[in-house]
Amino acid sequence: MRRLTFIAGATLVALGLLIPSAQAARKLRVVATIPDLKSLxxxxxxxxxxxxxxxxxxxxxxxxxxxxxxMLKLRRADALVENGADLDAWADVAVLGANNSNIVRGAAGRIEISRGIPLLEVPSVRVDRSMGDVHPLGNPHFSLDPGLAPIITQNIVDGLARISADDRQAFERNRQAFLARLDREMERWMKLMAPARGAKVVAYHPDVIYFLTRFGLVQVATLEDRPGIPPSPQHLVQIIRLMKADGVKVILVEPWNDFKLAQRVADETGAKALVFATAVGAVKGADNYIAAIDHNVNTLAEALK
Ligand SMILES: [Zn+2]
Structure with a gap:
């Protein structure tokens, strides 16, 4: 009987059920605002x-x-990882409701990823609401540009090490292993995309510019004439004319945007409307960082053959 109790006890210890949570090395609870950052x-x-x-x-x-x-997710978080550059400004409201001093702005556990990112499309004029959702700091959709992963993951290492200094080396080792893997994928992606270099592409919303620029493609226009506002008929007429003149073959559409409208423009111009993984988990199979980029590279390389 005693032996049995011992075995049962040992099993519980092995399962981590008897370790007092205060002393046990528990995992850091991290919340990210968007799935791309969760994956990284x-x-x-x-x-x-x-x-x-x-x-x-x-x-x-x-x-x-x-x-x-x-707010429930944030209540017990050790860290909050946010994109910044105004993409996820709503996180402030969620933090306010979570009542967790670990993650208030300025706390060690508040990790902002846009630090050090060379932002594109920084407006040269003063931004006001009439311009749509133009971000005063520049285009915030940089997370799925694999070329920026070194900066993003460095910010993650620095942030996590602020709250768990002993683990800095482990974080840095993981980061190096991940970047080495990403480098190998990048070589393959560059080869796949090489024939498409210089191709002109239209995006629905301006959230693919970092990706396109990385692989040498050109965004000639967006279906939205002002970000976040449905395109006006006059703008669509212009886009159709431009797409015909420039021989644009592809319109990239976010999974949450009006695909039918993009399809109509594509039909009118002989182009293809394609759903793009604008984030990790945006389309089937794109369930981690590398898989999402892989999906986008394959989709574009195939469409622009
Ligand atoms: Zn946007």
Whole structure:
């Protein structure tokens, strides 16, 4: 009987059920505002972290609604990883409701990713509401540009090490392993995209510019004449004319945007409308950082053959 009790006890210890949570090395609880950052925190944090995301990849991040479920996720978080550059400014509202001093702005556990990112499309004039959702700091959709992963993951390492200094080397090792893997993929992606270099592309919303620029493609226009506002008929007439003149073969559409409208423009111009993984989890199979980029490279390389 005693032996049995011992075995049962040992099993519980092995399962981690009897270790008092205060002394046990528990995983850092990290919450990311968007799934791209969740995936990268997982790559850097490995088994030292447990990561959740406040949004899903199929969502329009600009318009994420702050719900009680978000605050619940944030309540016990050790760290909040946010994109910044105004993409996920709603995180402030969620943090306000979470009542967790670990992650208020300025706290060690508040990790902003846009630090050090060379932002594109920084407006040269003063921004006001009449211009749509133009971001005063520049285009915030940089997370799926694999060329920026070194900066993004460095910010993650620095942020996590602020709250768990002993683990800095482990984070850095994980980061290096991830970047080495990404480098190998990048070589393959560059080869696949090489024939498409210089191709002109139209995007629905300006959230693919970093990706296109990385691979030498050119965004000639967006279907939206002002970001976040449905395109006007006059603008669409202009776009159709431009696409015909420039021989644009592809319109990239976010999973949350009006695909039918993009399809109509594509039919009119002989182009293809394609759903793009604008985030991790945005389309089937794009369930981590590398898989999402892989999906986009394959989709574009195939369409532009
Ligand atoms: Zn945007």
């Amino acid at each position: 925190v997982e790559a850097v944090g490995g088994d030292l972290v447990e990561v959740d995301s406040l949004t899903r990849g199929t969502q329009n991040f600009h318009e994420a609604e702050v719900r009680p479920s978000m």
